[in-house]
Amino acid sequence: MNKEAMELENEENENINDNPLSALQSIQGFLTKEEELTFMQILFSSSATIRMGNFGLSRKEVEKLLGVNGDEAFFSFLKRVNQAVSRYFKVIYDERKNQVVSLMRVPAKQARNVLNKESLAILMFIFYHQEVLQNEYTLFSQLINSFGHESLQVTRKIQANVDPLKKIGAIEIYDTNSDEEAYQLTTIGAHLFSDSFLRRYAEFSQSNQLHMEDVLRFFKRYNMNGGVPDDTLEA
Amino acid sequence: MEKMDQSLISIFNMDADKPELLQTMRDMAALAGVLNDLSDKESFQAPKNVLRFIRVLNLINQEALGMTDRIENEDTLFYRYRHTYGYDEEMTIEYMKHLTYVLGKFNWITKTAKRIKMRDLGKRMMDVLIRLANDSLAYYMNDDVARSLFQAKRDAEISEAYDDKGISGGNKLASMIKNVEEAILLLTERELEYLADRNALSQVEVIHQLMKELESKMIERLAKFETFDQELVFASIKQRGMTAISEGTKISLGTINKILKFAHLQETDFIETIQPDLLRNFIVQSFDPPIGSDIPNALQILSFMEQGQYEEEELDGLWVPVKFASPLSPNAIDEGINYIENYEPVTDEIEEEVEEDFRETDEIMEDKLDEIMGDSKWQMTKQMIHTEHIEKYLDEVEEAGLDELVIQAGSDKWSDVLNGLIGVSALVANKKADIDEKANRKLQGNMEERDWRWEDDEQGSYGIRKRRK
Numbered sequence: 283m284n285k286e287a288m289e290l291e292n293e294e295n296e297n298i299n300d301n302p303l304s305a306l307q308s309i310q311g312f313l314t315k316e317e318e319l320t321f322m323q324i325l326f327s328s329s330a331t332i333r334m335g336n337f338g339l340s341r342k343e344v345e346k347l348l349g350v351n352g353d354e355a356f357f358s359f360l361k362r363v364n365q366a367v368s369r370y371f372k373v374i375y376d377e378r379k380n381q382v383v384s385l386m387r388v389p390a391k392q393a394r395n396v397l398n399k400e401s402l403a404i405l406m407f408i409f410y411h412q413e414v415l416q417n418e419y420t421l422f423s424q425l426i427n428s429f430g431h432e433s434l435q436v437t438r439k440i441q442a443n444v445d446p447l448k449k450i451g452a453i454e455i456y457d458t459n460s461d462e463e464a465y466q467l468t469t470i471g472a473h474l475f476s477d478s479f480l481r482r483y484a485e486f487s488q489s490n491q492l493h494m495e496d497v498l499r500f501f502k503r504y505n506m507n508g509g510v511p512d513d514t515l516e517a
Numbered sequence: 518m519e520k521m522d523q524s525l526i527s528i529f530n531m532d533a534d535k536p537e538l539l540q541t542m543r544d545m546a547a548l549a550g551v552l553n554d555l556s557d558k559e560s561f562q563a564p565k566n567v568l569r570f571i572r573v574l575n576l577i578n579q580e581a582l583g584m585t586d587r588i589e590n591e592d593t594l595f596y597r598y599r600h601t602y603g604y605d606e607e608m609t610i611e612y613m614k615h616l617t618y619v620l621g622k623f624n625w626i627t628k629t630a631k632r633i634k635m636r637d638l639g640k641r642m643m644d645v646l647i648r649l650a651n652d653s654l655a656y657y658m659n660d661d662v663a664r665s666l667f668q669a670k671r672d673a674e675i676s677e678a679y680d681d682k683g684i685s686g687g688n689k690l691a692s693m694i695k696n697v698e699e700a701i702l703l704l705t706e707r708e709l710e711y712l713a714d715r716n717a718l719s720q721v722e723v724i725h726q727l728m729k730e731l732e733s734k735m736i737e738r739l740a741k742f743e744t745f746d747q748e749l750v751f752a753s754i755k756q757r758g759m760t761a762i763s764e765g766t767k768i769s770l771g772t773i774n775k776i777l778k779f780a781h782l783q784e785t786d787f788i789e790t791i792q793p794d795l796l797r798n799f800i801v802q803s804f805d806p807p808i809g810s811d812i813p814n815a816l817q818i819l820s821f822m823e824q825g826q827y828e829e830e831e832l833d834g835l836w837v838p839v840k841f842a843s844p845l846s847p848n849a850i851d852e853g854i855n856y857i858e859n860y861e862p863v864t865d866e867i868e869e870e871v872e873e874d875f876r877e878t879d880e881i882m883e884d885k886l887d888e889i890m891g892d893s894k895w896q897m898t899k900q901m902i903h904t905e906h907i908e909k910y911l912d913e914v915e916e917a918g919l920d921e922l923v924i925q926a927g928s929d930k931w932s933d934v935l936n937g938l939i940g941v942s943a944l945v946a947n948k949k950a951d952i953d954e955k956a957n958r959k960l961q962g963n964m965e966e967r968d969w970r971w972e973d974d975e976q977g978s979y980g981i982r983k984r985r986k
Contacts, residue, residue: 389832399804404804475836492791
């Protein structure tokens with residue numbers, strides 16, 4: 283890329299940054315009125331503060347709002363919403379819990395205030411354990427065994443850092459029929475880390491640079507958006 | 518250093534009536550007077566005026582040291598000022614005359630018809646002023662973290678310059694340690710910012726350098742004070758100091774390590790396979806990495822992303838469930854405003870009516886005791902044996918033959934009759950009914966349809982009477 287082209291691109295980026303929400307204007311072109319209203323409903327209902335652990339809408343509710351039935355219409359809606367708002371929002375569908383949730387993108391600078399380093403490390407562990415190694419759930423004792431040697435009051439420390447994860451709905455208690463507590467990653471948890479964050483994390487762990495493709499493949503994130511072309515992919 | 522056990526010269530340890538002390542205080546008052554005369558009138562202009570004043574002082578001082586020609590009068594001073602510091606609109610002959618007048622008034626200079634000369638008092642005081650100003654300048658030229666460190670280092674130097682010569686530099690050691698602690702607090706807060714800044718390395722290196730210098734200086738200073746009679750007082754300060762400084766060096770070193778690691782990462786080749794065990798280890802380490810290490814925690818990784826080395830990664834932090842406040846209805850807003858506007862605080866004292874907390878004891882007379890106890894027993898029996906049908910039937914007819922009762926309340930099936938008999942015996946046992954063996958009531962008919970018989974028909978003729986309350 284020559285210098286001029288780069289400047290041009292920067293200028294474009296600046297325009298977007300000047301008025302970031304102008305992108306939301308264009309959503310009209312992608313969605314019908316019903317779909318727009320449904321999207322807004324999803325935004326409100328995903329609010330963690332309002333519905334206490336019960337984020338989002340069920341697929342049925344969404345379909346009712348849209349006035350449609352069936353896979354095609356439902357997924358087409360999700361796909362188009364995500365295309366329109368991908369810079370700021372992401373609407374995801376958790377089949378297992380039957381909920382449609384919207385996530386908002388938090389830039390690196392503000393992301394530091396979302397969760398502390400311990401919670402993030404625990405979530406990363408559960409994420410790796412379930413998404414990459416394909417375990418169904420993660421036991422509390424597995425967390426203790428992995429992070430335990432770092433501090434004295436392990437149990438309390440781990441518990442204190444697991445709580446915020448439960449609160450934002452990233453993990454949930456999994457019923458294992460044993461007396462041991464187990465956690466399962468929710469769809470929110472599976473989507474919480476951005477691709478770039480996973481890449482940086484992996485790079486530090488490997489002490490080498492990595493291509494985004496390889497990172498996404500490793501974390502089984504390839505095609506996660508159900509065929510939505512991911513524009514953050516770099517060759 | 519020869520007489521270290523003797524206490525230092527300090528205005529705080531001096532008898533308040535000593536003429537030396539009074540003279541010292543008079544000098545200070547003169548300094549205050551001079552400054553006051555200069556800055557009070559136009560506080561907005563004060564910084565510039567003070568600078569002009571110090572410049573003039575410097576000119577007079579240079580003459581006093583024999584570095585320049587002697588000063589004949591205000592005119593000489595005025596032109597010399599122009600020559601040295603350039604044209605300055607505000608600096609007029611009149612102002613210069615005012616300055617020399619003020620200085621003369623407080624005995625900093627003597628003014629004769631032939632020359633202007635600096636006096637001893639003026640020399641010492643202006644030394645103080647210029648040192649003060651230069652210290653400040655050096656302080657402000659550092660960034661926040663370095664400022665505290667600079668101050669700490671300065672404290673160490675002052676302590677060295679004065680304390681060792683038997684003149685108290687004030688609580689410079691304590692001040693030094695306090696400054697180090699503050700710097701470390703700031704550094705910890707700032708670490709993420711430094712990581713987010715592509716060019717922070719040199720800045721952090723400066724801090725680390727300062728930290729290291731300070732470490733050796735502090736050890737040196739603290740060692741000197743070992744012989745002091747205040748050793749006990751210093752023991753805790755010393756402890757604090759050593760902890761702080763070693764933590765500080767670790768943090769600054771850790772920050773440098775992380776920045777270097779990150780920078781180094783940019784130079785490596787791209788690899789294609791990710792090794793799971795390395796990732797796993799890293800996840801565990803990032804939980805709470807030791808401060809001096811080059812392992813960034815999750816938040817620090819986010820800081821690195823702020824640098825935006827890869828396209829758009831600074832935008833791509835985390836995805837979290839959105840939090841929107843739900844829209845308020847106009848009614849709710851109205852109510853809220855109404856509440857705020859019409860809210861009247863309760864001004865009267867709240868009178869608390871003390872209600873006597875007296876519970877009447879449940880008294881049971883002796884003769885009723887049996888009944889109540891019996892009743893509870895009965896309730897328990899009823900839980901076990903179903904007597905409802907029999908009781909109901911008895912309520913209707915008051916008195917019935919046993920045979921009649923068990924068949925009417927149940928059926929002529931053997932199992933129902935059995936239940937009925939158990940029920941009757943329960944009633945009788947709990948004194949709810951009486952049994953009259955001589956009643957000789959008639960048996961019900963249809964003996965043929967029954968799958969059971971009385972052992973002795975007489976039993977069926979017993980009369981059962983409901984007992985009255």
